[in-house]
Amino acid sequence: MALRVFGLNIVKNNRNLLQNACKSRAPMPCYMAAAPFATDVTVQAAPAAVQKQRVSKAMRAYLKRATEHDEFMKTQHLEFQIGKRHLANMMGADAETFTQEDIDEAISYLFPSGLYDQKARPAMKSPEVVFPARKAAEFDETGRPFHSMFYTGKPNFFQLLHDIVEETNKLADLEERMLRRGNKPDENQKLEIAGFQLLPKDQLELLLVESIADIEYSNFTNSMDRLIASPYAYKSKAFIERYMKPLMDQSKQLEVPKPRIDEEGRQYITTYECLRKTARADVTVRLPGTGKISINGKDISYFEDENCREQLLFPLQFSELLGKVDVEANVEGGGPSGQAGAIRWGIAMSLRSFVDQEMIESMRLAGLLTRDYRRRERKKFGQEGARRKYTWKKR
Amino acid sequence: MKMIRNRFGSLSRVSAQLQRHVQQMSTNAAASPAEGATISEFRTAVSNPGEHSAMQVAKFYTIPAEQKKQIFTGGGLPKQYEQQIKTFTEACLMVRNPALELLQYIKDGDLTKPVVRYVLYGENGTGKTLTMAHVLHYGALNDFLLVHVPWAPNWMKRPKEASNAAGQEGMIDLPFDAAAWLVHFKTQNGPLLQRLQLKTSKEYVWSKRESTPAGSSLIELVEHGIARIKYASETTAALIAELKQLSTAGQCKVMVAIDGFNAFFHPVTRIFSDNKQLVTPDRVTLTQPFLDITNYDWTNGVCILSVDKIAMTEGHMDSYMPRYLLGKEGFEHLDPFVPIHVENYTDKEFHSYISYYLDRHWINKTPQGFEEQLKFMSNKNPYSLMQLVKAL
Known part of the structure; x- marks a missing residue:
């Protein structure tokens, strides 16, 4: 290089x-x-x-x-x-x-x-x-630039676009030749891009050592999409993969635990470490049940607030399993709303084992399977609380 | 094909008619023979609590307006329930198992034996007061003199006025509350007292100039107490002592109903004495007569008491069990008693209540599965249910 x-x-x-x-x-x-x-x-x-x-x-x-x-x-x-x-x-x-x-x-x-x-x-x-990487000299000792696209101001980026188009053209040529010969693209070698995504803008900028505008980034994604859409995209797999990023956490979430069988012959799932604010809970959901809910040995009256009870029942109601499963939860730490939130997450995670894939997806979209990482915001000095300022007094 | 469909159509029509017929027959059987007219399945036409049986469980009966006015004017129904009655323009009570159980005990009990104490207990908002109201209605219709304290903690927690008792050293009088109670007693028992013509057994001397001679009627005694508020507390004590004597002599039957009875055994009241110290309930003059009448040293009566968590104050509300709420002293005072557990709604009662609310157009929004949701949200607790449906 x-x-x-x-x-x-x-x-x-x-x-x-x-x-x-x-x-x-x-x-x-x-x-x-x-x-x-x-x-x-x-x-x-x-x-x-x-x-x-x-x-x-x-x-x-x-x-x-x-x-x-x-x-x-x-x-x-x-x-x-x-x-x-x-x-x-x-x-x-x-x-x-x-x-x-x-x-x-x-x-x-x-x-x-x-x-x-x-x-x-x-x-x-x-x-x-x-110390972030810096761009090297782009011109020789006489002041003549090395790169033919130096005067675009973003040679690396435009070179990349250029390369993408070159690849695309190559694939188009290949497709035409194959078509003429009557061959079809190999189905087995089809490019799998599920679980991957194109590099986000900030990462691409790091890679190119050039800052790019939003519209330029969208040009990049468009050309990449066109390249990937080609039936012979597997031929340029190495090139494409250089600009893709795997989606790790989502694939991890997709694994749903298998329910186990208890001594009564009922299926059950226990989710440990259900966290919300400072509350932590473990939740066991049993199917089939009669809708019995026990929290630390008490029924739903453990929560006096209406909204806490609502939080708790929401995943059951959403998945239409209210009254069909039994829920047992042990929860400690935090306040009522934190505890209710922790149990809600635990119930939702456990329920994945008892509903179909479509319902899991809609539960995910409803935000039921997302862990809520929000914590209490600290008090700031010179202020009355996290955000509130002291009452302003003229003097 | 058409013929078959026609035949099916006619068949279904016949079966529907059959069903309707059967239903009519069953409602006729359930309802009293006097009123066999169309009545919804969650209502019953039997408005006499004495005739209620397991057939009417989870059904609503209506208390006639004048009876309600007589019994519950001075309290006895929870405030929110009173509002609901006003909204629905009818005083409906649900027939529930604890009340039926209690009524059965009272009907089967032997009045010549010393009084039996029944203690209603249960979680907050399960319907202890309304069970008591149901039984009170029975008592009023069956010639019991009602000695009813709608909510005893009122005296200990927020008395109208407190003053030193004239006769007894170190005791506190609650003249206004005592007078209010006498008024309540009079409205509840006015007609019956007129009829029975009960007389006092001895002369009560209130002051140098004022006295109630022996042989004057109880109404005079009560009216004196109401007119001379200063002596209301003493009058209450005198009245209750007289009632005990009279009922033991067989001249009348007495039904004692005290809601929040455990307030009499609470460690402390919110009343200040002269030296700015909180007094204990036993130093309030009103306490003594009501403890006296809940003793078992008299006959011809029943005692219905309820113990309630919310009659206590912070730090004493851990459990709803009578032993905890009454404390050692109170428990020994009542022992032996018949405990009656008032629980949350059963499924049947719950559905009946929902259909009642729907009938009254109190619930307007009925999305699919709202009933199930309400059931789980309220945990079938009557009070929570009432609160929840307010917004629907």
């Missing part, structure tokens, strides 16, 4: 440099993968050979900046390595095999923090992660 950006002449002039580049790049392949468009020139700048020739002003400025950045990153990297060794020593682990996960664990152990925002908590990460 260095070749394309630097230009052949540099490689010819300075082989050592290239070797250095290869060496220094070897230990950090993971960051390369994260931003393939960016890393090309960032690190290796200011080759001696370049300075001898006539250098444009822009290039000189760039080279200066690049050297500074280079130095900076080098020291950062060194510090990180030393810090890592110290940390490993402190934790009594081997510094050579000390991974980033070990670092995170050690930091959260040594500097326990109750700060709400994850980003505000102490952390130690590799400088490549902390």
Whole structure:
């Protein structure tokens, strides 16, 4: 990749440099993968050979900046390595095999923090992660740009569009040829994109090291959709997958536990760890039943509020199983509405085993299967509460 | 094909007619022979509680307006139920099992034996007061003199006025409440007292100039108490003592009904004494006569008492069981008694109530499955159901 950006002449002039580049790049392949468009020139700048020739002003400025950045990153990297060794020593682990996960664990152990925002908590990460990748020089020493689309302002993005269209055309040609020969696309090899989605805009921006507008992003998605829609899309599988992201959590939710049988011969499902606010519950749903509800040994009168009872009954009513299943719940912590919410979630999750796929989907859309992560908002100083300000008094 | 359909049509019509016929017969059998007219399945025409039996369970009977006025003017029905009666323009009570059980006991009981104490207990809002109202109606129709305290905690929690008792040291009088109770007694028992012509057994001297001579009628005694509010508490005590004597002598029957009886045994009242200290219920002059009449040292009467969680105050409301609510002292005072558990609606009662509400157009929104929803939301608790359907 260095070749394309630097230009052949540099490689010819300075082989050592290239070797250095290869060496220094070897230990950090993971960051390369994260931003393939960016890393090309960032690190290796200011080759001696370049300075001898006539250098444009822009290039000189760039080279200066690049050297500074280079130095900076080098020291950062060194510090990180030393810090890592110290940390490993402190934790009594081997510094050579000390991974980033070990670092995170050690930091959260040594500097326990109750700060709400994850980003505000102490952390130690590799400088490549902390300092975002920068775009390399896009022009040679005489000021002539490398990229043919340099003057679009977003060469990487438009190159990508270009590539997509090229792939699409290739597939269209292939389709036509196959059609002429009377062949059909292979059904077995059909591209499976269920459970995947196109890279979201912010991730695509990171990948391209260019900020793109909404309309440009929609251009990208449209062209990708066109490519994917082609019957021979499996031929460009590698290309497509580079811009897809798996939907992990949804597929995980799709697995529905199998109900077990109790001693009375009834099916039952127990959902543990039903959480809402500070309440936690475990809920057992039995089928068939008579609609008996017991919460901590009491019936539904455990909740005095109307809305709490309503919360509790909603999943049953929604799935039309009210009066057909028995519910047992143990709940502790929190207040009435938190407890009711926790049980509601538990009932809904348990009911998945007793209803069909369609109902599960509509339950999901109704938000019954979504965990409610909202917590109490902290009081702010200088304010009466989380949001309310003190009464304004003129003096 | 057409013929077959026709035949089926006629068949179904015949069966429908048959069904209607059978229904009519059954309603005729259920309803009293006097009123065999069309009556909804959740109502009964039997308006005399003495004639209620298992046949009328979960059905509504109407209390005639003048009887309701006589018995319940001074209280006895919960305020919200009273409002509902006003809205529905009829005083309907549901015949429920606890009331029937209690009525059966009273009918079968031997009045020559010492009085039996019946204690109604149950969760909040299950219908203890209305069960009592049902029995009161029976008592009023069967020539019982009613000694009815609609809600005893009122005296301990929010008395109109408290003053030191004249005669007894350290006791507190509630003159206005006592007078109000005397008025209530008079409205409930006025006609019966006229008829029975009961006389006082001894002379009551209220002050130097005022006295009620022996042999004056009970009505005079009561009216004196109402007119001279200062002596209302003493009059109440005198009246109750007289009633005990008279009923033991066989001159009258007495039905004692006290709602929230456990208020008499609550650790503390909300009445302040002279030295700004909260007094205990036993230092209120009204307490003594009512504890006295719930003793079993007299005959020719029945005692119906209810113990209620909401008669207590915060911190004493953990359980609805009589032993807990009455405490040791109260429990020993009543022991032995007949406990009667008032429970939430059964399915039948619940459906009957819903159809009553529908009949009164009180429930207007009837989406599919609303009944089931109400059932689970209210937990078949009468009071919660009443609250819930308010908005529908």
